[in-house]
Amino acid sequence: MTTLLATERIKLFTTRSPWWSAFLALGLTIGFAALVGLNHNGGPLTVEHSQFGMQFGLMVVSVMAALAITTEYRFATIRATFQAVPKRTSVLVAKTAVVAVLAAVIGEVAAFGSWVTTYAIDGGPEMAITTGADWRMVAGVGLVYAIASVISVAVGTLVRQSAGAISILLIWPLLVENLVQLIPGIGDDIHDWMPFTVAGRFLNGTGPDAPMGPWASLAYFAGVAAVLLVASLVVANKRDA
Amino acid sequence: MTLLAVERIKLFTTRSPWWCTLIALVLTIGFGALMAGTSDEAIAPLNVAATQFGYGFGLVVVMVMATLAITTEYRFSTIRATFLAVPNRPSTLVAKATVVAVLAAVVGEIAAFGSWGIAGAIKPNVDLAINTAYEWRAVAGVGLVYALSAVVAVAVGVLIRHSAGAIAVLLIWNQLVEPLVQLIPRVGDDIHKWMPFNIANKLVTGNPDPTTRDVLQGPPPSDAVLGPWPAIGVFAAFAAVLLGIAIVVANRRDA
Amino acid sequence: MIEAVGLTKSYGKTLAVDNLSFSVPTGRVTGFLGPNGAGKSTTMRMILGLDTPTGGSALIDGKRYRDLHQPLRTVGALLDAKWVHPNRSARAHLQWLARSNKLPAKRVDEVLEIVGLTAVAGKRAGGFSLGMSQRLGIAAALLGDPQVLLFDEPVNGLDPEGILWIRKFMHRLAEEGRTVFVSSHLLSEMALTAQELVVIGRGKLISQSSTEDFVAQATENTVLVRGPQLGHLRTALGQAGASVRDEGAGLVVSGMDCADIGELAARTQTVLHELSPQRGSLEEAFMQLTGDSVEYHTEIADAPTPATLVPAGK
Ligand SMILES: Nc1ncnc2c1ncn2[C@@H]1O[C@H](COP(=O)(O)OP(=O)(O)OP(=O)(O)O)[C@@H](O)[C@H]1O
Numbered sequence: 001m002t003t004l005l006a007t008e009r010i011k012l013f014t015t016r017s018p019w020w021s022a023f024l025a026l027g028l029t030i031g032f033a034a035l036v037g038l039n040h041n042g043g044p045l046t047v048e049h050s051q052f053g054m055q056f057g058l059m060v061v062s063v064m065a066a067l068a069i070t071t072e073y074r075f076a077t078i079r080a081t082f083q084a085v086p087k088r089t090s091v092l093v094a095k096t097a098v099v100a101v102l103a104a105v106i107g108e109v110a111a112f113g114s115w116v117t118t119y120a121i122d123g124g125p126e127m128a129i130t131t132g133a134d135w136r137m138v139a140g141v142g143l144v145y146a147i148a149s150v151i152s153v154a155v156g157t158l159v160r161q162s163a164g165a166i167s168i169l170l171i172w173p174l175l176v177e178n179l180v181q182l183i184p185g186i187g188d189d190i191h192d193w194m195p196f197t198v199a200g201r202f203l204n205g206t207g208p209d210a211p212m213g214p215w216a217s218l219a220y221f222a223g224v225a226a227v228l229l230v231a232s233l234v235v236a237n238k239r240d241a
Numbered sequence: 242m243t244l245l246a247v248e249r250i251k252l253f254t255t256r257s258p259w260w261c262t263l264i265a266l267v268l269t270i271g272f273g274a275l276m277a278g279t280s281d282e283a284i285a286p287l288n289v290a291a292t293q294f295g296y297g298f299g300l301v302v303v304m305v306m307a308t309l310a311i312t313t314e315y316r317f318s319t320i321r322a323t324f325l326a327v328p329n330r331p332s333t334l335v336a337k338a339t340v341v342a343v344l345a346a347v348v349g350e351i352a353a354f355g356s357w358g359i360a361g362a363i364k365p366n367v368d369l370a371i372n373t374a375y376e377w378r379a380v381a382g383v384g385l386v387y388a389l390s391a392v393v394a395v396a397v398g399v400l401i402r403h404s405a406g407a408i409a410v411l412l413i414w415n416q417l418v419e420p421l422v423q424l425i426p427r428v429g430d431d432i433h434k435w436m437p438f439n440i441a442n443k444l445v446t447g448n449p450d451p452t453t454r455d456v457l458q459g460p461p462p463s464d465a466v467l468g469p470w471p472a473i474g475v476f477a478a479f480a481a482v483l484l485g486i487a488i489v490v491a492n493r494r495d496a
Numbered sequence: 497m498i499e500a501v502g503l504t505k506s507y508g509k510t511l512a513v514d515n516l517s518f519s520v521p522t523g524r525v526t527g528f529l530g531p532n533g534a535g536k537s538t539t540m541r542m543i544l545g546l547d548t549p550t551g552g553s554a555l556i557d558g559k560r561y562r563d564l565h566q567p568l569r570t571v572g573a574l575l576d577a578k579w580v581h582p583n584r585s586a587r588a589h590l591q592w593l594a595r596s597n598k599l600p601a602k603r604v605d606e607v608l609e610i611v612g613l614t615a616v617a618g619k620r621a622g623g624f625s626l627g628m629s630q631r632l633g634i635a636a637a638l639l640g641d642p643q644v645l646l647f648d649e650p651v652n653g654l655d656p657e658g659i660l661w662i663r664k665f666m667h668r669l670a671e672e673g674r675t676v677f678v679s680s681h682l683l684s685e686m687a688l689t690a691q692e693l694v695v696i697g698r699g700k701l702i703s704q705s706s707t708e709d710f711v712a713q714a715t716e717n718t719v720l721v722r723g724p725q726l727g728h729l730r731t732a733l734g735q736a737g738a739s740v741r742d743e744g745a746g747l748v749v750s751g752m753d754c755a756d757i758g759e760l761a762a763r764t765q766t767v768l769h770e771l772s773p774q775r776g777s778l779e780e781a782f783m784q785l786t787g788d789s790v791e792y793h794t795e796i797a798d799a800p801t802p803a804t805l806v807p808a809g810k
């Protein structure tokens with residue numbers, strides 16, 4: 001497994017998209033933190049303000065993770081990979097692990113970088129990370145990014161095409177999850193169980209009518225990722241490479 | 242004219258435009274049906290604008306279709322075959338943008354009237370007659386917004402040349418940057434008023450009299466300060482400028 | 497007639513093509529030869545107006561490619577057989593090309609027939625084998641019945657039958673009075689295909705000549721002599737001014753032709769078992785001329801020498 005992890009690490013970092021994505025994700029999150037910090041007036045800056053750009057980073061990381069697998073299909077390197085290591089499950093799990101670790105690192109650097117940036121602009125007592133909710137809001141970003149990247153790799157494996165996978169991965173959290181809310185009657189109930197909405201509750205607090213507490217929310221999000229990953233492994237094993 | 246025919250052949254002899262068209266129609270009309278089926282006369286009675294809830298879905302799918310129309314040319318280097326056959330790059334790209342925009346417009350109109358029609362079929366007792374100028378814009382305006390957005394997407398595709406990058410930029414811009422900008426303290430609202438897609442939405446969601454328009458009645462309203470027609474004019478200008486930049490770049494660049 | 501004058505292209509720091517001037521005559525197959533990375537494809541892209549030269553110009557019948565009206569009627573090109581949308585059928589691919597230059601739709605079926613793809617015309621091009629893709633590319637090049645044809649490495653990856661087909665095809669095109677410009681890094685292939693050669697290395701022109709002259713200039717012609725007792729003959733050859741070296745049991749003589757050596761052998765009463773002229777190989781000529789300008793050297797000493805080849809010549 002360590003060999004496989006090393007192989008996947010080399011493959012990931014010898015292409016340009018992870019570097020671009022890391023750069024973009026950090027630029028967007030920290031940049032927005034600075035923007036919000038500098039333009040803020042009325043009331044003290046809070047920890048929540050610092051994490052304004054979280055979703056930008058999340059989308060960029062999702063795209064990066066999907067590309068990590070779809071570019072393999074595009075350039076047929078997936079065949080070379082399966083030829084070198086015929087155990088497809090191990091290969092894909094190793095890839096997912098490497099991508100998830102990178103996503104987690106990007107998430108933590110983005111979150112704490114954003115926090116430091118706003119703190120430097122106006123570091124009042126509201127900016128201190130004290131409660132469990134504060135910690136989840138900042139340190140939790142890495143966890144959410146990592147799980148989201150697992151979803152991306154799974155969707156990328158299933159769809160095999162960059163354009164399709166990315167469209168799904170962006171349209172789902174940005175559009176579908178928001179729009180279902182508007183369906184009269186049942187919309188709100190469906191919305192409560194949408195994976196990215198639930199992940200958001202882990203970070204930003206659950207609110208009065210959430211069906212789950214913060215950690216249960218994260219577990220639910222991870223469960224969705226696990227189901228998708230297993231489905232993609234089954235499909236990849238059955239399909240011609 | 243020849244170039245339009247060429248681009249039409251190229252577009253319709255691949256599969257992605259068909260798929261995107263199908264998905265766009267199913268999503269928009271499906272959403273229209275869903276809204277109609279679940280609407281409750283007592284709480285928020287169905288109206289013409291509310292049938293267009295799937296408008297945003299259709300828009301992103303159409304933009305993906307438009308992006309792919311050009312980025313797949315770069316991906317498979319058929320853009321080189323194209324420039325060999327027609328070395329006049331500006332006319333080729335204008336022809337492509339035109340064909341894609343026309344398809345987007347057609348998809349938009351079918352989606353809009355389809356959603357409206359299916360809602361009427363599901364709730365025959367609700368008055369869904371299109372009478373006012375606002376109602377006409379809310380339905381017939383969809384095609385125009387889709388067409389201009391498709392031009393924007395083609396321009397971005399020419400500039401970025403990669404499907405993944407171009408789609409990510411367009412969707413993140415349309416769905417994330419524009420709404421989130423609003424939340425930036427102090428300046429956010431003013432920036433948001435001039436964001437291109439927000440301006441474009443004014444044509445479809447802009448009601449001269451906001452008091453008669455409930456948020457639940459249709460896609461989220463635009464807060465652009467321009468009137469509906471000046472707004473779409475500005476968006477058209479934005480699309481034209483982007484396309485112009487893309488053409489200049491493509492003309493200078495090695496194919 | 498294609499004419500390149502001072503053609504130059506740099507990509508950032510890399511100078512891919514460096515002040516290259518040559519001309520490609522009408523009615524002949526002209527080979528464009530150079531090791532990998534020499535700048536052949538770059539030059540072809542510049543001739544075709546795809547890449548903009550950093551300096552100099554390339555003209556086709558006196559015009560820049562981008563100034564040609566309906567260029568497919570003047571120039572046909574196959575730069576890469578993969579420049580096709582994989583989900584488009586072969587016929588659809590040719591149809592849009594034909595339409596763009598106002599060529600009649602029946603021309604599509606004609607060229608499909610010429611390259612032998614009629615049976616699979618409706619199939620998606622993505623499923624084609626390399627040989628079929630190459631044929632589709634050639635069909636596209638022939639669409640406008642052009643006088644000038646450019647092919648970049650057309651035989652790459654083809655089986656012997658495919659190679660033979662393309663070679664004959666090019667000869668036929670040249671015999672019809674067209675200008676044919678074919679690139680390759682395979683000398684053996686060019687020797688059989690091309691009558692003229694433009695040789696480049698590291699973006700610079702090394703020579704432009706007929707294939708025969710190229711070989712003659714670049715390789716020394718030697719004679720192999722074998723026999724049971726060659727001592728006297730050897731001395732006599734030395735006195736006559738020829739240079740001699742041993743090869744196995746025989747001698748390799750340069751600077752004297754077979755007739756003179758034969759007479760010298762009679763005079764010295766030497767029994768000969770073999771007296772045979774050795775033709776210089778194109779590979780040798782190529783290595784000699786481009787040896788300094790190969791971009792990527794391999795570290796294999798004593799690479800096996802390829803079989804001796806006879807130039808096509810006319
Ligand atoms: N788009 C590009 N960007 C940067 N460098 C390039 C580009 N195209 C070509 N080059 C460089 O220019 C040089 C010439 O490349 P070119 O493809 O023209 O060689 P070639 O003679 O066709 O080689 P081959 O026989 O391998 O096809 C190479 O060093 C290559 O790396």
Ligand SMILES: [Mg+2]
Pocket residue numbers: 536537538648649
């Ligand atoms: Mg080449």
